[in-house]
Amino acid sequence: MVEAFAFYSLAAFILGFAVLVITARNTVHSVLFLVANFLFVAALYVVLHAEFLAVIQVLVYAGGIVVLYLFVVMLVNLKRPPEAHADPRRRGRLGLAVAGLLLAQLVAVLGYSATQAVPAAAAAATAPAGGNVEAVGWLLYTDYLVPFEVASMLLLVAMIGAIILAKREL
Amino acid sequence: MANAPRPMFDTETLVINMGPQHPSTHGVLRVVLRLDGERVVDCDVVIGYLHRGIEKLSENRDYTQIVLLTDRMDYVAAATNNLGYCETVEKLMGLEVPRRAKYIRTILAELQRIASHNVWLGTHAMDIGAVTVFLYNIRERELILDLFEEYCGARLTYNSMRVGGLPLDIPAGWDRKVREFCRIQEEKLVDYELLLTHNRIWLERTRNVGVISGPDAIAIGLSGPPLRGSGVARDVRKDEPYAAYDELEFDVPVGATGDTYDRYLVRLEEFRQSIRIIRQALDGLPEGPIVGKVPRLIKPPAGETYHAIESPKGELGYFIASDGKSTSPYRFRVRPPSFCNLQALRQLVRGHLVADVVALIGSIDVVLGEVDR
Amino acid sequence: MASGRLTKAAHGAAREGAARGDGAPPATEPGSGAEPRLNMIDIVIIPLLKIVIVFVAVLFGVAYLVLLERKVQAWVQVRLGPMRVGPHGVLQPIADALKLFVKEDITPARADKWVYTLAPMISLVPALIVFAVIPFGGTAHLFGKTVPLFVADVNVGLLYIVSVASIGVYGLILAGYASNSKYPLLSSLRASAQLISYEVAVTMTLVSLILMAGTLSMVGIVEAQRQAGLWYVFAQPLAFFIFLAGGLAETNRAPFDLPEAEQELVGGFHTEYSGMRFAFFFLAEYANMIVVSSVATTLFFGGWLAPFPNVHALAFLGLVPGWIWFLLKVFCFLYLFLWIRATLPRYRYDQLMRLGWKVLIPLAIANVIVTGAVKVLL
Numbered sequence: 018m019v020e021a022f023a024f025y026s027l028a029a030f031i032l033g034f035a036v037l038v039i040t041a042r043n044t045v046h047s048v049l050f051l052v053a054n055f056l057f058v059a060a061l062y063v064v065l066h067a068e069f070l071a072v073i074q075v076l077v078y079a080g081g082i083v084v085l086y087l088f089v090v091m092l093v094n095l096k097r098p099p100e101a102h103a104d105p106r107r108r109g110r111l112g113l114a115v116a117g118l119l120l121a122q123l124v125a126v127l128g129y130s131a132t133q134a135v136p137a138a139a140a141a142a143t144a145p146a147g148g149n150v151e152a153v154g155w156l157l158y159t160d161y162l163v164p165f166e167v168a169s170m171l172l173l174v175a176m177i178g179a180i181i182l183a184k185r186e187l
Numbered sequence: 188m189a190n191a192p193r194p195m196f197d198t199e200t201l202v203i204n205m206g207p208q209h210p211s212t213h214g215v216l217r218v219v220l221r222l223d224g225e226r227v228v229d230c231d232v233v234i235g236y237l238h239r240g241i242e243k244l245s246e247n248r249d250y251t252q253i254v255l256l257t258d259r260m261d262y263v264a265a266a267t268n269n270l271g272y273c274e275t276v277e278k279l280m281g282l283e284v285p286r287r288a289k290y291i292r293t294i295l296a297e298l299q300r301i302a303s304h305n306v307w308l309g310t311h312a313m314d315i316g317a318v319t320v321f322l323y324n325i326r327e328r329e330l331i332l333d334l335f336e337e338y339c340g341a342r343l344t345y346n347s348m349r350v351g352g353l354p355l356d357i358p359a360g361w362d363r364k365v366r367e368f369c370r371i372q373e374e375k376l377v378d379y380e381l382l383l384t385h386n387r388i389w390l391e392r393t394r395n396v397g398v399i400s401g402p403d404a405i406a407i408g409l410s411g412p413p414l415r416g417s418g419v420a421r422d423v424r425k426d427e428p429y430a431a432y433d434e435l436e437f438d439v440p441v442g443a444t445g446d447t448y449d450r451y452l453v454r455l456e457e458f459r460q461s462i463r464i465i466r467q468a469l470d471g472l473p474e475g476p477i478v479g480k481v482p483r484l485i486k487p488p489a490g491e492t493y494h495a496i497e498s499p500k501g502e503l504g505y506f507i508a509s510d511g512k513s514t515s516p517y518r519f520r521v522r523p524p525s526f527c528n529l530q531a532l533r534q535l536v537r538g539h540l541v542a543d544v545v546a547l548i549g550s551i552d553v554v555l556g557e558v559d560r
Numbered sequence: 561m562a563s564g565r566l567t568k569a570a571h572g573a574a575r576e577g578a579a580r581g582d583g584a585p586p587a588t589e590p591g592s593g594a595e596p597r598l599n600m601i602d603i604v605i606i607p608l609l610k611i612v613i614v615f616v617a618v619l620f621g622v623a624y625l626v627l628l629e630r631k632v633q634a635w636v637q638v639r640l641g642p643m644r645v646g647p648h649g650v651l652q653p654i655a656d657a658l659k660l661f662v663k664e665d666i667t668p669a670r671a672d673k674w675v676y677t678l679a680p681m682i683s684l685v686p687a688l689i690v691f692a693v694i695p696f697g698g699t700a701h702l703f704g705k706t707v708p709l710f711v712a713d714v715n716v717g718l719l720y721i722v723s724v725a726s727i728g729v730y731g732l733i734l735a736g737y738a739s740n741s742k743y744p745l746l747s748s749l750r751a752s753a754q755l756i757s758y759e760v761a762v763t764m765t766l767v768s769l770i771l772m773a774g775t776l777s778m779v780g781i782v783e784a785q786r787q788a789g790l791w792y793v794f795a796q797p798l799a800f801f802i803f804l805a806g807g808l809a810e811t812n813r814a815p816f817d818l819p820e821a822e823q824e825l826v827g828g829f830h831t832e833y834s835g836m837r838f839a840f841f842f843l844a845e846y847a848n849m850i851v852v853s854s855v856a857t858t859l860f861f862g863g864w865l866a867p868f869p870n871v872h873a874l875a876f877l878g879l880v881p882g883w884i885w886f887l888l889k890v891f892c893f894l895y896l897f898l899w900i901r902a903t904l905p906r907y908r909y910d911q912l913m914r915l916g917w918k919v920l921i922p923l924a925i926a927n928v929i930v931t932g933a934v935k936v937l938l
Binding site: 068079092 | 723
């Protein structure tokens with residue numbers, strides 16, 4: 018009962034803020050709604066007993082990445098809108114395509130989870146409090162070592178790319 | 188800007204007004220900064236917020252009244268201003284000042300230099316964040332104010348000199364108190380040095396900040412500690428001695444690189460030299476009258492003259508033209524050291540960070556009363 | 561069943577810092593007999609009471625920390641400090657609070673009103689809710705009950721502190737942005753750059769601490785120190801110094817108080833704020849000082865443990881309750897903060913960044929590697 022109540026209220030908040038993110042006129046407000054959104058997602062993780070994930074969500078996304086978003090949004094002059102593409106219907110078609118893709122993905126995930134039992138990784142991630150951190154660490158450094166390292170390489174590449182773009186002379 | 192425009196990003200400079208209401212512009216200086224991030228691309232110095240027309244006013248006052256007005260120029264070193272003015276009038280009239288008066292004037296001027304340097308060090312350190320030094324300095328300055336109060340009754344604007352000599356002789360026991368002060372100040376100088384001179388943060392904040400070479404400093408017209416910090420040994424007290432300086436021994440400290448740290452060291456050494464001068468002057472204080480033969484009505488002969496002294500801030504010069512008929516100057520003009528030194532600010536701050544701007548304003552040691560007059 | 565849910569609810573309350581999670585649902589459960597009623601006291605009343613006590617104590621502590629700062633600085637500077645309100649100025653914080661309450665609350669023209677109002681709250685709330693996981697002591701016996709002296713022992717306590725602290729940055733950035741004024745903007749850029757940079761170094765030192773203790777729980781770390789019979793400051797002196805420098809920087813304290821450099825940026829990100837909203841920023845800064853001191857005490861100085869547990873001659877020190885030791889240690893840290901402020905000049909922005917990225921972070925990473933290697937080899 019309590020769990021369901023928590024889940025649905027949190028989910029409502031998450032969706033509400035998500036809508037606000039894309040409808041807010043002011044970009045800074047939009048980023049703020051995004052932060053609120055992330056915080057409620059973190060709360061959802063807590064309800065799922067995934068404290069570690071919740072804390073990391075706050076630390077990395079709300080506390081780190083979005084701060085940088087905010088930086089950019091605050092400092093970049095947004096008074097002049099970016100030039101629209103010559104074809105006005107292009108955006109609509111692109112949006113439709115992306116929405117279709119997302120729908121397909123959702124359907125696929127739903128279908129998959131309906132047919133399959135809960136995979137081991139998910140079970141471990143939501144293991145009761147205490148074993149949480151160890152479980153995630155264990156999985157990351159054994160089963161998912163290669164994807165983990167690849168992801169870190171990707172981040173490194175992105176970082177170097179950003180520095181090269183921003184730096185006037187090296 | 189010198190840099191080629193970047194291909195992808197167009198950036199704007201941020202124009203920011205530092206002052207006239209700002210905690211560290213030492214009064215009412217306004218500096219318009221053009222910033223690229225935190226780096227200063229350019230700056231304009233806007234002055235005039237404290238203009239009271241002292242030069243013009245002086246043309247309608249008689250020669251004795253003007254001493255009062257000079258008090259209000261560099262208000263942290265009023266006695267020095269009095270001295271420069273009185274000596275200029277004396278030079279114009281060809282008056283001889285008794286030796287005792289000269290000695291007392293020297294003592295007063297050097298006390299005033301210490302007081303002014305105390306204010307400078309305190310505010311300079313506070314601008315860089317060392318708040319405690321400020322209160323220590325003000326504590327020592329307070330002692331000087333007490334000495335002045337005992338001498339002439341005033342604590343800030345002294346009106347402590349007259350054309351041809353002094354209004355008052357020193358009170359009994361005053362010399363002992365001055366010696367006591369010198370001892371205290373010498374002790375406390377060690378404290379300041381402990382807090383700052385070898386402090387890593389202080390070094391990083393002042394070294395290689397606002398470097399100006401000797402020839403550049405001369406070209407801009409710097410004088411006083413900022414000029415000596417750049418390695419030019421120019422001191423009016425040595426080069427064109429006035430008052431009793433030709434009879435006293437002292438060194439002129441000079442810096443090597445001309446950065447903020449050098450200017451700091453130069454001024455700290457000047458504390459010591461001033462104490463040395465005061466002690467010598469007290470030792471050799473001659474007896475005699477304190478006023479020379481001054482006519483009842485001060486009416487200099489027609490002519491003009493320029494006379495400069497070394498104020499705590501630099502070369503303080505007075506130009507006075509007399510038409511020979513009036514008891515007021517025909518033209519009165521001051522060469523204030525702060526005003527001339529402030530010219531260097533633009534060159535000094537370019538390329539530095541916002542935090543350095545306040546350090547540099549402090550290191551030039553401007554008093555806006557003198558800049559605007 | 562119910563008890564499991566309720567503990568979780570209490571956790572959630574600590575996490576969100578609001579009373580949103582704790583109140584309504586459990587109170588309506590039908591209380592049948594004495595057994596559940598007892599449970600109620602254990603799991604609702606006591607945590608609520610603890611939250612209230614900690615909250616009030618922190619606010620009170622902050623108010624008096626301000627007075628302490630003024631006093632300590634005055635003593636260093638051969639002054640007296642506040643003397644007028646009450647004997648030796650002890651009532652000064654109350655007068656200050658009253659003044660701030662009644663002051664006009666100004667919103668600058670063309671400021672972003674919502675964000676402008678939100679910013680002080682965003683910076684205060686994280687500073688306060690961090691106290692949820694700080695262990696002030698072991699356990700205490702009250703009215704025949706054994707009560708642990710912390711609001712919550714979360715198994716990711718240390719990470720919780722780091723992550724909540726990282727939310728505090730928003731307060732500073734948004735204050736600078738929303739004020740529609742240039743000095744606050746500059747200072748909020750400084751603040752956020754500084755916080756983000758030093759957070760990396762501080763988190764790295766925490767990693768080496770976690771390696772030592774083998775747990776993320778704050779209580780667990782203190783317990784580990786008890787078992788090792790060693791305060792971690794002696795095992796990890798380098799980490800301690802990095803933590804201290806980073807802590808000074810993260811709380812915007814001298815010599816790293818660039819975001820509020822009064823002499824450069826007038827007042828910093830709160831230049832345009834007045835009245836209660838300004839007070840919020842002020843509270844947040846001092847609450848953060850207490851947080852950093854408490855975390856340093858817990859991680860490096862054995863939290864509530866008495867010093868020299870191995871020396872028999874000093875065994876009487878164990879008679880003093882743990883929370884007194886804790887407060888004493890925290891006080892020493894706070895004093896250090898104030899002392900440093902009264903002594904040192906301020907760093908410059910670029911030097912601060914250089915120190916953070918080129919000295920502290922590499923040192924912290926090296927420290928983690930060495931700690932890990934030693935841990936594996938032993």
